[in-house]
Structures are given as structure tokens and as C-alpha cells.
Amino acid sequence: MIQLKQNINPEQEIIDKLKIYQDEIDGLATFELRSEKAKKIFSTRNKIGNTVFDAVKLKLTEMCSGARRCVYCEDSVADEVEHIHPKDLYPNLCFQWDNYIYACGNCNGPKNNKFAIFKKYDGSFHIVNPPRGTNATEPPEGNDALINPRIENPLDFCMLDLSSTFKFVVISKAGTNDAIKANYTFNEVLRLNEREFLRKARETAYTNYKSRLGYYTSQKLGGEPQKKLDKLIDNLKQEAHPTVWKEMQRYHSKKILKNIDKDLDDLFIKSPEALNW
DSSP states (O other): OOOOOSSOOOOHHHHHHHHHHHHHHHTSSSHHHHHHHHHHHHHHHSSTTOHHHHHHHHHHHHHSSTTTBOTTTSSSBOOEEEESSOTTTOGGGTTOGGGEEEEOHHHHHHHTTOOEEEETTTOOEEEOSOOTTSOOOOOOSEEEOSOOTTTOOGGGTEEEOTTTTOOEEEOSOTTSHHHHHHHIIIIIISOTTTOHHHHHHHHHHHHHHHHHHHHHHHHHHTTOOHHHHHHHHHHHHTSSOHHHHHHHHHHHHTTOGGGTOHHHHHHHHHOGGGGGO
16 A cells, blocks of 8 residues: 555546536435435446546546556556545545545455544544445544545555565554554555465565666666666556555665665665665
């Protein structure tokens, strides 16, 4: 899970049309009516050929890492417009641009309408999605307990274990809201540690990134022209699992990479510009 690129927005005309769609929901009298309307109307608008959502998807693609990778797993191609705040629980955000990300079906399906908050009045952790097969009820006020990659960096909450497991480890102090939020997001909702093929893919990505950095460094030291080096940099940025790369950079900056992979640490020393890629 990686933070999305910032300051990417559709044209104002698209935002205005989304608001017109949203007004159809907001004008209804009860939460139940708004929730049902959100579920029904979104599927009729989010279709190929709808100029509004064609434009939305283009901008969501710009926000993605690499070759349109899913923001959650970073492995599969993102092809579904995902609501961070589920539309049946937060119908007031159904057509809100800031509530959209691009995800893959393997992540979006299981995530579904899972969401939790820290209640406003007592700060307690509260799961707001209803049991399967039951209707949504209006959530109480509170702060989100699901990491929002539009505005938050998931790596502020977790660190990827590059030494052996390639699983995400919660780094926030146990018992704090940040630790609860990280565990809920990574382990309960998205199951990023539980899906073995993702763990294996992150391990493979580590080898790929290291090889690319090694080749870049050898070409740079061999005097290859900048144009060729820029192409190598672009290719590296298209790799899947960019969190692996971000963690390689962080491990080096924190001076802990040399303890687990001295060869890789030496590559960053020889090519320090890679810390800014």
C-alpha cells in the first residue's frame, strides 16, 4: 500500500458534474434512501462512455504508481473505482473526487464496505460496516480508522521487513490509535501480510530493484550518456511494489540497510541520486 501522487485533479467541469450527480443523493430525506440511491446510481454512471468517469479514471491512472498499479496491493492492474469511505455508509461522499482511488478487483472486492472509526465522543474503535446481508446504518461521528492513501503515507504506520519475511510490521506504539489503525488497514481489511503471493511478489521485487540499481550504477560509472541513464531510471519507476523501493531507500537513510544487504547499501553510496527517485 502506497501513498498516491498529490495535486492531481480533474478539470473543474468534471468536478461540477460530479456535484450534480451528488445532489441527486443529497436531496433525499433519510439516510436509508440516500444509501440505497448511492448504490444504485453509482453503477449507472461509472461506465465506459460516461465522459465524467472516463475523465475520472484518466486522473486516477495518473495518481497510480508504475504501470497503473493497484494502490492497495501494488501488484495487480488497477481497474475499479474504489470508494475509500464506502458509498452505502457515506452516501454524501459517493461522487466526491477526494473519495476515489484506483484499485484491483482482488483488493476492492474483499474490502467492499469495510470501514471503522474512532468515535468522536469517547475515542473508542468502532467498526461501522454492518454484518453481511444487513442494511447499512448511519455511522456515528469520528475519525477514520482506515489509512487513507490520498492524504496519508502508509509507511508512517508500518515498515516492510526487508531482512526476511517481506511482511508489514506495525511501527506505531502498541495500543495507540495509529497502531490500531495500521493493524486494521494492513491485516484485517486488506490482508496484505496474509496473501502469500503478495509477500512472495515483494521479495521478487526486492531482487528486481537491486538488479536495476546495480545495472544503472555500472552504466553510470562506465560513462554512459544521461539519456540512456534516464531511460533506466524510468524503467525502475515502472516496477511493481514501489513500497519495496521506498523501504530500500528508508533502510539506507536510517543506516540499517548495511546490516542486512551491504551490496545494496554500497549501490546507494555509489548512486546517491537514487534516494530521490
